[in-house]
Amino acid sequence: MSNEVLKVEDLRVYFPHKSRGVFPRTIGQIKAVDGVSFELGGAETLGLVGESGCGKSTTGRAILRLVDPTSGQVVINGTDVAELSRRAMRPVRQQAQMIFQDPYNALNPRQTVGAILASPFRIQKVDPPGGVKQAVRELMDRVGLNPEHVNRYPYEFSGGQRQRIGIARAIALRPKLIICDEPVSALDVSIQAQILNLLQDLQSDFGVSYLFIAHDLAVVRQIAQRVAVMYLGHIVESAPREELFAHPLHPYTHALMSAVPVPDPRVQMERERIVLGGDLPSPLNPPSGCVFHTRCFIAQDRCRTEKPELREFAPGHTVACHFPITEPLSGGVIHGPDSGLVTPDEGAPGYFTETITDLGAVGTSRLDSGNPGEGI
């Protein structure tokens, strides 16, 4: 992409794991982000999805140098910022801003909205035409806040309004890139939609690019043109939105999509369900081979030893899996290994399905491994 705003190349963020005691020694490394690469074009939104602990927020923070990358490249608008000093980083922040998850903690409670929104101009020494006061009023108006409330404090606003203040602060200097770290997950449903629409409007107005970090797939589908799925520090699948949601390839993407409860009772009863076993493994001691194999419902021996590389399966659709799922899975419930609900035969690679006929009756049948979608 020629007009790329952000390019991340083999980004790694490791945190030292220290022993306890008076003289802590580094006894290991927590690999929060382990070799992540992606690009983001102008006026584009890339959704970064994954569960807690997958490294999506750390990726976002490393791009803006809120944590320091261990290795790799982060190119914002042509400048590699991964190695810049704090001082040299400052002008870059005019181009790249952040919106945080919790609008309650992201605003200084002792500053008025006016002071909060004036600070980008003050810190970056920018003189907007018409003066800072005028610019602040315009910003408030743009994000749907009443400019007359300029002298109010954050506690006087509701959660949704506070997130609007956070957005106004982020767009104050018309950045090229905004990292949105779970910007709507702390908000009520009816307010979520307002904020998503506002972000979309701002993008079409002045062409800002978003790296949209979220755990909610439905929200990401609403706002992002491309989606990357992260698991344990790795991007396991990435594709344009329609492609990813229509033809997911990675078993984890399948599991994630099937786990999202759909607000529709009939669909909810009939659709495919994959219940993954266990929890996210520790990034301190990630599994060998494919990081997902411990919870995967189609894992085979090769997955335990050989790490799958990201490869392109369809144009723009990359996946890191030895056995991508190309045929649609059938309806019913698929349990991953050790889900605690069904005990699989020991040692036998396979998975279970239950076909729900009605809410009361549940039948169980065993399928041979490697033939997803057949025999139900």
Add this chain to the structure above:
Amino acid sequence: MSAPFLHVEDLAVSFPTEDGVVKAVAGSTFSVSKGKTLAIVGESGSGKSVTAQAIMGLLNRNFADVSGRIVLDGTDLLALDDDQVREMRGSVMAMIFQDPLSSLHPFYRIGDQLAEAVRVHNKVSKSEARARAIDALHRVGIPSPDKRVDDYPHQLSGGMRQRVMIAMALINSPSLLIADEPTTALDVTVQAQITELMSELQRETGTTLIIITHDLGVVADMADEVCVMYGGRVVEYAPVNEVYYRPQHPYTHGLLASVPRLATDRVDRLDPIPGNPPSLINLPSGCVFHPRCSRRDEVSGDLCRTEEPALVSVATDHLVRCHLAQAGATGGAR
């Protein structure tokens, strides 16, 4: 519905504060039949958690004004004294909270906490209580429960802790279980495990379940009946399919329209409900939803602003609090 297992009528809860009286719940009426699941849905500040706390007798009556009737299997809970409620809590009715880390005692082994729950309500030996604790952990799908029983809460993951909470709530086989946002703090894949576990245990034990959530997906997954709350009031109350496919209240309608969905075609713009939720100290006059309502123009005169609508029946088992419903003019799902 014949003889509901739990019947809540005209429940009102208010908290006097320095800034004024917070009317958290006003006029909550609903009931649940034995073995069924009722979902109470609403946004923050809608009064759904306070309703649950009122049923469980968790509101301090020195600070909260509670009125109305809460009848559980023929007993009016609000008429009981503290000791009688304590006797029922944990044995007849139990509750699962949103955050399992702050609901478990960090200094005690989970086995001891489970055993305590047994011994408070049953005269059994310590070893018998421990055996029941291990059995309860086994039932909620915790691997090697005989070893895990000696773990401290911090040694377990979020999903495992929530399983322990469920085990603790169910250990005395309560007939009513209230789950307050049981999956909100969990990741989606773990959330799927927990909702599945709860449905399965309910099928086994026949427990009546009240699930409190803001997540319309979880509701669609688990509920038989749905109670939609807004500004401390029940605004719509109906079987789950009625609420999802024939919503009558403009708020329910707006809520369903504003959720981004995975299963249907994507729309370019969501259709949000304008404005913000009301302040519970200074509620709007008339219908509490009228400042945000898109259909208030359809009601003749100033009725929405001046007069609070009553909860009226529009179909079998389908109650709505809206002037449009009273006029019989609701369009339903459009």
